[in-house]
Amino acid sequence: xxxxxxxxxxxxxxxxxxxxxxxxxxxxxxxxxxxxxxxxxxxxxxxxxxxxxxxxxxxxxxxxxxxxxxxxxxxxxxxxxxxxxxxxxxxxxxxxxxxxxxxxxxxxxxxxxxxxxxxxxxxxxxxxxxxxxxxxxxxxxxxxxxxxxxxxxxxxxxxxxxxxxxxxxxxxxxxxxxxxxxxxxxxxxxxxxxxxxxxxxxxxxxxxxxxxxxxxxxxxxxxxxxxxxxxxxxxxxxxxxxxxxxxxxxxxxxxxxxxxxxxxxxxxxxxxxxxxxxxxxxxxx
Numbered sequence: 001x002x003x004x005x006x007x008x009x010x011x012x013x014x015x016x017x018x019x020x021x022x023x024x025x026x027x028x029x030x031x032x033x034x035x036x037x038x039x040x041x042x043x044x045x046x047x048x049x050x051x052x053x054x055x056x057x058x059x060x061x062x063x064x065x066x067x068x069x070x071x072x073x074x075x076x077x078x079x080x081x082x083x084x085x086x087x088x089x090x091x092x093x094x095x096x097x098x099x100x101x102x103x104x105x106x107x108x109x110x111x112x113x114x115x116x117x118x119x120x121x122x123x124x125x126x127x128x129x130x131x132x133x134x135x136x137x138x139x140x141x142x143x144x145x146x147x148x149x150x151x152x153x154x155x156x157x158x159x160x161x162x163x164x165x166x167x168x169x170x171x172x173x174x175x176x177x178x179x180x181x182x183x184x185x186x187x188x189x190x191x192x193x194x195x196x197x198x199x200x201x202x203x204x205x206x207x208x209x210x211x212x213x214x215x216x217x218x219x220x221x222x223x224x225x226x227x228x229x230x231x232x233x234x235x236x237x238x239x240x241x242x243x244x245x246x247x248x249x250x251x252x253x254x255x256x257x258x259x260x261x262x263x264x265x266x267x268x269x270x271x272x273x274x275x276x277x278x279x280x281x282x283x284x285x
Contacts, residue, residue, distance in 0.1 A: 020047035025143030029053040029069040034184040036155035038145040052089040059127030112155040112250040134181040149175040195269040201234025220244035
């Protein structure tokens with residue numbers, strides 16, 4: 001496993017792989033089992049695999065947790081080394097956004113960015129799309145792997161790849177959960193034991209809504225109310241949204257559609273958590 005810090009070195013090594021298939025897992029580090037499952041799938045499905053670790057300042061708002069976001073490169077490297085990975089690309093901010101260039105080009109994806117996370121966090125998905133587009137151009141993967149926990153991000157990146165003709169496949173992989181149902185996230189490290197006891201009511205509500213869907217319920221208001229009731233039992237105070245949406249467009253669910261996703265964002269203590277369940281599978285862009 002090689003650690004690479006510059007675009008020039010990453011470009012040179014990518015050229016050496018030639019026409020071999022290359023899997024890519026973009027991350028912001030502080031890796032957990034969910035990230036590692038993406039890496040294992042990439043290693044299994046491709047001749048070469050690359051992980052990037054880059055905390056992208058462009059996707060954080062002025063009042064968000066950029067400086068607080070957990071970082072531990074040595075820990076990340078120790079988790080990655082046994083997996084058969086070829087390269088870890090760890091650029092610094094100046095390498096991705098050179099100050100001399102006065103970086104002024106961004107990528108804005110319309111459609112799935114306009115609701116839920118996009119409405120709550122203006123500019124967030126422009127930051128995501130911009131850095132992922134840059135990483136795709138640097139690494140030039142055959143396949144890129146993302147976790148379904150960030151379902152709206154997956155939809156945004158899938159649309160960008162389709163609209164801009166990136167020559168790669170976006171692979172969405174299932175959300176991994178803790179034993180209490182909590183979706184794995186780097187931010188879970190901030191949860192106190194009391195916060196964890198509260199947080200499990202998010203997945204509990206999602207599982208209850210999923211059971212209703214499987215039993216034939218298709219009324220979005222009913223499904224959303226089941227999740228909200230679970231959050232009420234968990235004494236949640238700050239709920240950003242509970243919504244049943246189309247998994248590709250993130251438009252509100254249309255009765256009669258076979259594809260749906262129910263998504264939640266809520267704050268537990270000082271930590272904002274997101275989670276979702278895909279109620280019915282849908283082909284990706």
